[in-house]
Amino acid sequence: LKANAQAFQKTCFIENPSEENKALMQLRDVKMEAFIRFLKDKQWDVHEGMQLLEKEHALLNYQKQLIAFARETLQPDAAMVAIRWVSPQNDYERIPEFLVEQCAKWQDQAPEYPWVKELCKLADTSNLPVLVGDIFPDSSLPTVSGDTISIKEALGAKLTIVDIWASWCAPCRKENKVILDPLWKAYHDKGLQIIGYGLESDEQSWKAAIQKDQALWLQTSHLEGDEAPFMQLLRIQMIPANFILDAQGKVLAKNLHGEELRQLVVERLE
DSSP states (O other), rough: OOGGGGHHHHOBBSSSOOOHHHHHHHHHHHHHEEEEEEEEHHOOTTTTHHHHHHHHHHHHHHHHHHHHHHHHHOOOHHHHHHHHOOTTOOOOTHHHHHHHHHHHHHHHHHHHHHHHHHHHHTTOOTSSOOOSSSSSOOOEEEBBOOOEEEEHHHHOOEEEEEEEEETTOOHHHHHIIIIOOOOOOOGGGGGGGEEEEESSSSSHHHHHHHHHHHSSSEOOOOGGGGGHHHHHHTOOOOSSSSEEEETTTEEEEEEEOHHHHHHHHHHHHO
């Protein structure tokens, strides 16, 4: 192992490395490049609603480079390190499909590798959020008007956005006004349904936010705050969150925001 002591991580290399060590050195370079790009993208102001989403988008871009490496490598050691670096806190709520995919890959390619069993425990779908490709679970939800609706019965003719938000969530409120309201006005008559679910405990604040944002699509909430049963059903904790469903309730995409969400709706309904 050789390196410049003043820049060890950047300059270290192994003479005549094994294939495993080659993969680990390649992963080091991928991570450094991704992190530098993440820092360059650090333009957000955490006090600005949509910029919180931009921060998350920058983080996802950082993760995507490590995810791509894990998908391509044939070396389980390097893949497991990449998976860990994707989320050192073991928080894969936004990318559960990646865990499921990696579990299947290494169960097939290296079933005796000691970390595969631990990886597949993390990838147990009974503990993960609803996945892309799943049929979205039906649920009876209380509406803002005092009725109860079934998600299955409320699906749009062509496309449904299940949007999970809160009156106290700045990026959620911004998205109501900038993205969802224009989409609703333009595409509701063309087969788009939006079902909002408020992570709320105060009914007055919730209703006031709906009116202020002109979020006049279908709005629901159990008004149980962090104990909301719908969040438990979906096995998620973070907002803003959304699920985009086809006419049969199959999850086409998740957690698309801003221009990405707008483009998907336009492509499906134009």
